[in-house]
Amino acid sequence: MNGPVTWLVLAYRIPSEPSRLRAGIWRRLKALGAIYVQNSVAALPADPAAERALRTLRAEITQMDGGSAQLLTADALAGGADLVSAYNAARDDEYEEFADRCRDFLAEIERETAACHFTYGELEENDEDLKKLRGWFEKVAARDRLGAAGREAAEKGLEDCGRALDGFADAVYTADTDAP
Structure with missing residues (x-):
């Protein structure tokens, strides 16, 4: 800001x-x-x-x-910093909730990987979940006009989810190639 x-x-x-x-x-x-x-x-x-x-x-x-x-x-004649802090705190709360969902997404990928559940159906479901996460992030980021501190961690969480899905997709493709 x-x-x-x-x-x-x-x-x-x-x-x-x-x-x-x-x-x-x-x-x-x-x-x-x-x-x-x-x-x-x-x-x-x-x-x-x-x-x-x-x-x-x-x-x-x-x-x-x-x-x-x-x-x-x-x-603001006085207390302007308080308004900015309150606004950024609201965005940080949204970013934290988003980061929690990213952790849930990563845990789901880990569970499916551990169970060797490498199916196209599961890949499609996870791909849809990632699209929803991306849309959610875009909405929060659009509201973040004063530079909330939580954005960087949320962005990293989304990138981690993308990499995890790419790795899961590779495993699905490998399982499909190895299938009789």
């Missing part, structure tokens, strides 16, 4: 019932990578894509019966 961060701040009010509305807004903000400054006040580093998404969300909230929302740009 270079210099101070300008933030987009969405302050909103929606009825407490039905709770699915509140949960839906929370899920959408989480998918964008927003952090909550306090209840019903979420912040994102400003950029055109985030602004479009938050303007759309604001419009949806104001269409709800009893809903209201304001979208602001803000520069």
Whole structure:
């Protein structure tokens, strides 16, 4: 991160019932990578894509019966480093969860290798799992606009998964070639 961060701040009010509305807004903000400054006040580093998404969300909230929302740009006068830390901590949590899934993937490859379960079906299943991991990483990395520390380890985990799958594929090909 270079210099101070300008933030987009969405302050909103929606009825407490039905709770699915509140949960839906929370899920959408989480998918964008927003952090909550306090209840019903979420912040994102400003950029055109985030602004479009938050303007759309604001419009949806104001269409709800009893809903209201304001979208602001803000520069922190004090506590800006706390916002950046909170934003990066949220990304690091996502990277850690991702790294856990990478470890699960590697353990699965190890189990299949130990059992000599070298089939094309298993290879295809593992290939699909790796594609999902890559897609997940891309989503988290796209939200990581302030340089969270966990990115490097997550990237390494994904590379390890790719190498493990390549090795497993070689074993499947060898088993196929050696088959009568």
